[in-house]
Amino acid sequence: MNMRSSNFHSAKEEVLSDPALMKNARYSDEFGLFDSVFHEVSDAILIVSVDLETQTPVIEDVNHQFELITGDVLNDLKERKFHTYFEAGKEGHIPTALSQAFLKRQSAIFTGKWVCRDGHKLDVEITLRPFSCKEDCSRFICVLRECDTDRQYRNEAARDIKRNLLAAMHHNFRTPLNGILGYSEVIMSEMLGPIEKEDYKNYARDIHGAGRNLLMLIDNLLDLKELETTEFELNEETFDLKDMMDKCLAEFEPDAEKNNIQLVSSFNMENGSANLNFLGDRERLSKVLISLLENSLKFTSEGDSIELAARIEQDGSLTLACNDNGAGMTAHQVAKAFSHDTHLANVYSNPTTGIGFGLAYVKKLIEQHDGDVSIVSGQNDGTQVILHLPAKRIIC
Secondary structure, eight states: OOOOGGGSOOOSSOOOOOGGGSOGGGGSTTTTHHHHHHHHSSSEEEEEEEETTTOOEEEEEEOHHHHHHHOOOHHHHTTSBGGGGBGGGTTSOOOHHHHHHHHHTOEEEEEEEEEOTTSOEEEEEEEEEEEEEOSSEEEEEEEEEESSOHHHHHTHHHHHHHHHHHHHHHHHHHHHHHHHHHHHHHHHTTTTSOOSOHHHHHHHHHHHHHHHHHHHHHHHHHHHHHHTSTTOOOOOEEEEHHHHHHHHHHHHHHHHHHTTOEEEEEEEOTTOOSOOEEEEOHHHHHHHHHHHHHHHHHTOOTTOEEEEEEEEOTTSOEEEEEEEOSSOOOHHHHHHTTOTTSOGGGTTSOTTTOOSOHHHHHHHHHHHTTOEEEEEEOTTSOEEEEEEEOGGGEEO
């Protein structure tokens, strides 16, 4: 969506930056056409530079649209620390997605609250993209878009059609699928007598495994349908987070060993505890981690590793991250990762092997837990999917 001042809590008076700040160098060959477009588009854009030694992000420039929607002007913003304008970064803490993107010079997408000049907080989706690197600093383009976009309303009719289709599919697919699972299990277990050729048992095992995967896909699609309705409710309980993580990793150990991929678990709690009690929907959060691990496993090369990490942040909140060093995503794909009209098989699932809904499910489910999802990725440089969950869900 184009970010117009009518869609935001904007400054009452139009404020412009001091022309003296606009050095002639900004209109030189370094920017060229980009600089002209920078001030004409109706998206709010910042240019951020990051010192390569300290990794401190500093605002270098903002366009006019950014000034209109936030009430801030370049005069006040220039050379200020970028992360301190986020609600989560007011105490100097750089959000995980930001710090990882700056460190690795990768693209990222995440949500947060931008604190405007008058104290109002905008719920925004931020897309970050590296575009140049000097000897002493890297530069990034940062685009801010309002989360509650008009596009959501324009696509409501299409989502209604999708919900009806998923409901019909769930009923009509499950009936024959149950038959496939049942008969293949009869063959696998040799319930009616021994099978002379082992190959037949292996075929039955493959059929049963494929049927289970299809059943999980159908069930998750039904969850997606329910997530878009007001009737959706979490089945909350208190559970051991580390135990859930270990069980999710264990599910992929056979495939990981077969492909010589190492699965790593990292659990960093401030008090050194070996466990953590968490309040949430255990079954659905398990599906979230399984979806992330499944995607990582598909695109991680032989001999590499996948890490599932948990840690407590300075503000007491919880960060869960699935890190891989696989194929990664292009900056364009990262920017589209959470779009409702993007088929995720073109983003983080291979069209021939992926199920194409993982990130949509992950984002919606984590938001139901009052959290948010960030992605940091670079082409051929791996992907980090970071889940940030509030401190109120940690049970002491």
